[in-house]
Amino acid sequence: MVISPGPGFRTLGRMASTPPRDPDGPDEEPRLVKSAQRTIQLMEMLGAARGPITVAELRERTGYPRSSLHQLLHTLIAMGWVEQTPDGSAVGVGSRALLCGTAYLDRDPALPYAIRTLELIGDATGYTTHYARLDGANVMYLATRETIEPRRATSRVGRELPAHATALGKILLAERSAGELAELLPEPPLPALTEHTITDLGELLADLELTRERGHSLEREQNTPGLGCVAVAVSYRIPATDAISCSLPIDAATDEELERVAGVIHEHAAKLAARLRAEGIR
Amino acid sequence: MVISPGPGFRTLGRMASTPPRDPDGPDEEPRLVKSAQRTIQLMEMLGAARGPITVAELRERTGYPRSSLHQLLHTLIAMGWVEQTPDGSAVGVGSRALLCGTAYLDRDPALPYAIRTLELIGDATGYTTHYARLDGANVMYLATRETIEPRRATSRVGRELPAHATALGKILLAERSAGELAELLPEPPLPALTEHTITDLGELLADLELTRERGHSLEREQNTPGLGCVAVAVSYRIPATDAISCSLPIDAATDEELERVAGVIHEHAAKLAARLRAEGIR
DNA sequence: CGAACCCATTTAGATATGTGGACGCAGTGC
DNA sequence: GCACTGCGTCCACATATCTAAATGGGTTCG
Numbered sequence: 001m002v003i004s005p006g007p008g009f010r011t012l013g014r015m016a017s018t019p020p021r022d023p024d025g026p027d028e029e030p031r032l033v034k035s036a037q038r039t040i041q042l043m044e045m046l047g048a049a050r051g052p053i054t055v056a057e058l059r060e061r062t063g064y065p066r067s068s069l070h071q072l073l074h075t076l077i078a079m080g081w082v083e084q085t086p087d088g089s090a091v092g093v094g095s096r097a098l099l100c101g102t103a104y105l106d107r108d109p110a111l112p113y114a115i116r117t118l119e120l121i122g123d124a125t126g127y128t129t130h131y132a133r134l135d136g137a138n139v140m141y142l143a144t145r146e147t148i149e150p151r152r153a154t155s156r157v158g159r160e161l162p163a164h165a166t167a168l169g170k171i172l173l174a175e176r177s178a179g180e181l182a183e184l185l186p187e188p189p190l191p192a193l194t195e196h197t198i199t200d201l202g203e204l205l206a207d208l209e210l211t212r213e214r215g216h217s218l219e220r221e222q223n224t225p226g227l228g229c230v231a232v233a234v235s236y237r238i239p240a241t242d243a244i245s246c247s248l249p250i251d252a253a254t255d256e257e258l259e260r261v262a263g264v265i266h267e268h269a270a271k272l273a274a275r276l277r278a279e280g281i282r
Numbered sequence: 283m284v285i286s287p288g289p290g291f292r293t294l295g296r297m298a299s300t301p302p303r304d305p306d307g308p309d310e311e312p313r314l315v316k317s318a319q320r321t322i323q324l325m326e327m328l329g330a331a332r333g334p335i336t337v338a339e340l341r342e343r344t345g346y347p348r349s350s351l352h353q354l355l356h357t358l359i360a361m362g363w364v365e366q367t368p369d370g371s372a373v374g375v376g377s378r379a380l381l382c383g384t385a386y387l388d389r390d391p392a393l394p395y396a397i398r399t400l401e402l403i404g405d406a407t408g409y410t411t412h413y414a415r416l417d418g419a420n421v422m423y424l425a426t427r428e429t430i431e432p433r434r435a436t437s438r439v440g441r442e443l444p445a446h447a448t449a450l451g452k453i454l455l456a457e458r459s460a461g462e463l464a465e466l467l468p469e470p471p472l473p474a475l476t477e478h479t480i481t482d483l484g485e486l487l488a489d490l491e492l493t494r495e496r497g498h499s500l501e502r503e504q505n506t507p508g509l510g511c512v513a514v515a516v517s518y519r520i521p522a523t524d525a526i527s528c529s530l531p532i533d534a535a536t537d538e539e540l541e542r543v544a545g546v547i548h549e550h551a552a553k554l555a556a557r558l559r560a561e562g563i564r
Numbered sequence: 565c566g567a568a569c570c571c572a573t574t575t576a577g578a579t580a581t582g583t584g585g586a587c588g589c590a591g592t593g594c
Numbered sequence: 595g596c597a598c599t600g601c602g603t604c605c606a607c608a609t610a611t612c613t614a615a616a617t618g619g620g621t622t623c624g
Contacts, residue, residue: 032357034580035317035611040361044378047385056571065613070572075314079322086564093386095417096322100329101383102440104375107333135377157439158384282368316610317581338601350582352602 038064038072043081043097052090101158109281110242111142114234117244117272118145124264127246131234134172134241137184139163142242161223164190164204165197167231168243171217174208175239181205193223216262221250228253232265236276244269320346320354325363325379334372383440391563392524393424396516399526399554400427406546409528414450416523417442419466421451424524443505446472446486447479449513450525453499456490457521463487475505498544503532510535514547518558526551 045061046053059069073091076082080096105111114131121129122145131143138160163169164185173181189199198204211217220228231245246261327343328335341351355373358364362378387393396413403411404427413425420442445451446467455463471481480486493499502510513527528543 031353031581032360033317033321033353033582035315036321036354036357037361039315039318039321040358040363040378043382047382049385051389051391066571067573067575067614068612071313071315071611072318075318076322078314079319081322092389093382095386095415095422096326097379098383098386098440099422099442100325100375101380102438103329103331104377104380105438105440107374109333133377140377140381156384156387158380158387160381313611315612347583348602349584349604353581 035072038062038068039076042069042072042076043093046082046091046093047097049092052085052092054090058091105142105157108142109279110234110236110276113272113275113279113281114242114244115143115145117268118143121145121244121246121265121268122147124268125246125261127248127261129265130168130245130247132166132168132243132245134163134169134243135160137163137186139166139169139172139243162191162193165193165219165223166245167217167219167229168245170204170208170211170219171231171233171243172240173204174211174217175233178205180239181208194221194225196221198222216266218258220253226250228258230258230262230265232262232269234269234273234276236273237282244272317354320344320350321358324351324354324358325375328364328373328375329379331374334367334374336372340373387424387439390424391561392518392558395554395557395561395563396524396526397425397427399550400425403427403526403528403547403550404429406550407528407543409530409543411547412450412527412529414448414525414527416445416451416454416525419445419468421445421448421454421525444468444473444475447475447501447505448527449499449501449511450527452486452490452493452501453513453515453525454522455486456493456499457515460487462521463490476503476507478503480504498548500540502535508532510540512540512544512547514544514551516551516555516558518555519564526554 041062042058045058055069055073058073059066062069064072073082076094077084077091081094082091083094084091111131118129118131126147128147129145130141132139132141134140139162140160141157144157161169163173173184176184185201185204188201190197190201190204192199198207216230216232218228218230223229226249228248228250229245230248231243233240234242234244236242244265246265248257248261323344324340327340337351337355340355341348344351346354355364358376359366359373363376364373365376366373393413400411400413408429410429411427412423414421414423416422421444422442423439426439443451445455455466458466467483467486470483472479472483472486474481480489498512498514500510500512505511508531510530510532511527512530513525515522516524516526518524526547528547530539530543
């Protein structure tokens with residue numbers, strides 16, 4: 001029961017009750033559900049961790065009070081979205097989360113076509129091929145067609161890499177206006193994955209301009225030592241959100257070879273886009 | 283990192299798989315968080331759907347009041363776990379959920395070894411190979427090594443199929459005692475995926491007995507028309523939770539060929555299990 | 565052995581959320 | 595054009611959750 005205070009004061013606690021929030025964001029969200037937010041944040045934190053992490057560490061990182069955290073974890077464990085290590089000392093993402101997350105792939109009508117295209121490109125070039133989508137400032141791998149030597153480290157479906165450090169990302173960034181880029185990209189300096197990653201914004205913009213003229217994007221060891229990449233956008237949306245790439249061992253990544261591979265990808269990507277448009281997939 | 287399959291759970295959570303719908307019993311639920319439960323149930327419902335579904339349909343299936351559902355959806359959309367179709371009329375699983383869910387795969391120390399084993403078996407047999415784990419009454423596919431002709435329909439990582447309808451599931455069920463099976467399996471009749479699926483419990487138990495004697499499990503068109511399967515357990519846990527299978531076109535699935543393939547899987551599965559035990563992966 | 569510490573759980577009061585109904589809008593059928 | 599229907603949003607109260615502090619069990623160290 002709340003005693004309504006004197007004149008002028010009708011707030012219950014809504015104004016003063018934003019302790020752990022961005023004080024800079026002036027845009028008030030239309031009342032998000034705190035428990036739901038925390039639930040999701042917990043899952044994301046568990047997902048971002050290398051392996052199982054202890055409850056104490058979770059508490060530290062989230063700042064949630066002990067009892068609140070325990071209640072949430074109990075709920076998530078009961079539902080199979082969080083699992084405990086056999087000794088019960090640490091927690092990690094559970095199998096139900098995998099089941100649900102991969103449903104994202106099923107939902108995507110473009111993917112079956114994309115996968116077929118990857119097969120064709122893989123056969124034609126002999127290199128590992130990827131299909132990815134721009135997700136904020138990152139690219140997310142949606143499908144992979146490995147060659148004999150699997151490079152699991154970088155290719156797993158569902159993984160994200162910074163867009164500016166990948167050929168896939170750069171061809172997609174090249175479709176955006178300067179304003180969109182400013183909103184999309186993180187504050188410089190851009191994070192570096194290798195010593196070749198472009199970290200300077202001006203340099204990136206110049207590279208994007210070259211990419212636009214060229215029609216495909218290139219990258220040499222900018223995200224993974226020993227690998228080079230060439231990517232082409234799949235234009236079934238404007239701006240394009242999806243792209244296809246081939247990864248080459250750095251020794252094979254000569255200008256001529258990259259050019260040749262780019263041609264192959266271009267051809268298949270154009271056919272794929274035409275097919276998607278024709279199927280009404282937007 | 284161990285899925286606790288039914289029994290074997292420890293202190294924290296009780297099994298509470300359903301929404302709060304039985305107030306009659308002596309419910310000693312350790313107070314699950316309602317918003318968190320709903321959040322997860324929403325995600326699971328979205329994940330189980332074929333594609334995007336309308337809010338109205340969600341409301342029908344969940345029974346949540348309109349305003350509550352909208353608040354939750356807003357929260358989930360703001361966090362990227364739910365996405366709206368371009369016209370805003372329907373919702374589906376978002377990309378962040380994929381990112382988080384696939385982290386389950388990264389967390390599993392056995393998987394890198396398993397993937398290498400799949401490559402070897404795939405090369406040796408020429409068939410599509412799967413690595414899967416028992417998850418309740420289902421098997422969950424954790425890794426796949428496709429051959430040229432991808433059978434995406436059944437093989438996607440993260441998907442689950444009823445254990446009794448798959449070779450992978452049957453070899454794992456064969457490791458369980460009658461009591462465990464009774465707890466694990468759904469009420470008969472067992473759900474059928476094809477006309478060949480075993481739906482009778484007695485028949486299944488007889489098949490499991492044969493499987494035990496044989497050392498590997500067999501299946502012909504019990505889950506997918508046109509496909510047969512043979513599977514062997516990976517014994518690095520007791521009872522085994524993981525298994526490896528090969529899928530053969532039904533025409534190729536003669537007794538002799540299945541026997542030959544089983545031998546190959548057996549050999550590699552034994553090596554894999556030995557390696558996992560030696561690495562201290564339990 | 566005991567003190568100090570860390571942790572999961574419990575509790576009661578302080579907040580945040582859930583709920584049903586009201587409202588305005590848009591599409592539909594007559 | 596109008597009533598009807600279904601939807602998303604808003605509101606205020608009833609309810610559920612969150613929080614901080616207290617509790618009790620376990621482990622570590624001197």
